[in-house]
Amino acid sequence: MSDNPYLDSVPEELSKSDFVQQIKSTPDFAGVPMTNRIAKVGELFVPMDYMYTVYDLLLRAIRTTYLTITMLDTIRQIQGLRQESVSSFATEAESGSILGVPGVGKSSTVRRCLSLIPQCVTHSEYNGKPFYKKQILHLFVECPSDCSVKTLAYSIIAAVDRAIGSEYFRFAAKQSRLSASALVTQVKIICLNHAVGVIVVDEIQNAIQTAVHNKQVRPLIKFLVELVNETCTSIYFIGTSEAEQLFCRQEHLQRRTRGLRLLPLRPDAGYRQFLEQIWQFQITEKYMPLTDRVANLIYDHSGGIPSYIMQIFQQGQAQTIQAEREQMDEKLLKQGIELLNLSVPKKFPTGISLSDFTVSEVVSEPAALPEQSRQDELTQGKPQVVPRLYANPRGRKAVIRNNLDLIELWKRKQETEKTVQGMENLGLIERGLP
Structure with a gap:
């Protein structure tokens, strides 16, 4: 016991083996017609080593929130917000970001990690004394495509309602003339009332694109920074590398948005291990062996992006069934690839490959930028880029x-x-x- 009911409600961290067992998902084809099995392949979720790092980051963010502020601090902070006075007793909570190439599995991984942590804990007593509180350990908010400060605030309020069954959104929506600043204050008070541990804002690049287009960058940044500082709630941003450009240009966000910058798998042992795990879930009558030639073909058209690899695997089998063939082959696989019309960038922002988290078989390359390059990146607001990799050598022969x-x-x-x-x-x- 820590004499802190909020902190005591946070579960112990799972071991890596237990974590893997709980987040993995394998389809059951028993009794399912052949034509319906393709959709069930989409239920397959293969745990990767980087996912445990994401789980650890989120759990530590929640703990940091409850180490930062006590029950008495919460009461004082709420009173300060209502009286529009600034309190200075609380230290800053944790914040960061997980950015990366679309399709590497950021959102799905975060959702599965959060599913292992109770979202709401209802307190009735603590240490033998009455203590009534609905504590929210985490919120997952999807940024609308037309996001502004007000719509992002409404999204957070709606997420609170879904978590605890409250009606904050209905009351806020009734106040049609509520200003953005007043709505933001309500969000802060709600977060303090329910001791929100961490808020995960997904698709953050949507908010940034809208803010830049409408020249609302500063209000958006002010809202996000105040939410961390004045509620002591940890915040993590999930999105594509587009968000990095604004993060690098804004001093207030540089240190608050550090975190993982995820790149696709390299054509190495980590990639082959991932492909072998999904390859065993073929639904055709005969099994197609996974050769180096096939593995290289899939890599060159997927760029090592897990989502694209899964789509190629599914579509290849779909083409096999439509052709009434018993076994998938390279030709049918190519037909599926052509049908998908996948577009993989020729260059990626600098980051860390998903392969770098596999420590047993893969020799990792340094993920950090040289100091001078990092300084240039922060100064210019333009993240460095690296060329994508191919399994088969590109260009003319020597x-x-x-x-x-x-x-x-x-x-x-x-x-x-x-x-x-x-x-x-x-x-x-x-x-x-x-």
Whole structure:
């Protein structure tokens, strides 16, 4: 017991093996007609090593909230908000972001991680004394595409109602003339009343795109920063790398939005292990072996993005069933790929590959940017980019050149003066008089 009912309500962290067992999902094809099995393949969820890191981040964020503020602090903070006075007793809660390429599984992973943590705890007593409180450990909010400060605030209020069955949204909606600042104050009071542990804001790039378009960047940033500072509620942002551009340009958000920057799998052991796990769930009559050629084909068209890999796997089987074939083959797989018309970026923002979380078989490359590059990124607001990887070598095959070829001479010398000297020795050039 910690003499803090909020903190005592947070469950102990699961071991990695227990975590994997609880979040994985495998389809059951028993008694399901062949044509309906393709949809059930979509129920397959393969745990990856990075997901446990996300789970750990979210659970620590919740604990940080309850270590930051006590019950007495909550009462004082609510009174301060109602009287529009600023309180300075509370320290800052944790905040961060999980950004990455679309399709790497950010939102689905966060949802599954949060499903392992109770969302609402109803207190009636604590340490033998009456204590009535509906505590909310986490909220998941999806940013509307036309998001503004008011609509984001309404989304948070609606998420509270879904969690505890309250009617805050109905009361707030009745006040049609409620200003954005007044609505934001209501959100802060609600978060304090129910001791919200962490708010996860998904698709944050929508809010940023709208804010930039409507020139509302500063009000949006002010709202998000105040929510962290004045309620001591931890916040995590989920979205694509587009959000990083604004995060880097705004000083208030640079340190508050640090976190994971996820890139697709590399064509390595981590990718092969993921593919082998889903490959066993073929629904055709005969099993198609997973060869290096097939694995490379799928990687080159999916870019190592897990969502695309799953789509190719499903569509390949769909083409097999429609062709009334017993076994999927490379030709049918290619037909499925053409039908999907997947578009993989040729360059990705700098980050950490999903493969880097596999420590047993994969040798990780440094994920951090050099200090100077990082400073340039923060100064210019333009994240660095890296080219995407391919399993099969791209471009023309290397040409075998003669030893007297100028390019070969340069490769051997690597210095202009030495190259010129070598060409002179071979009688390929003559130096003029100075």
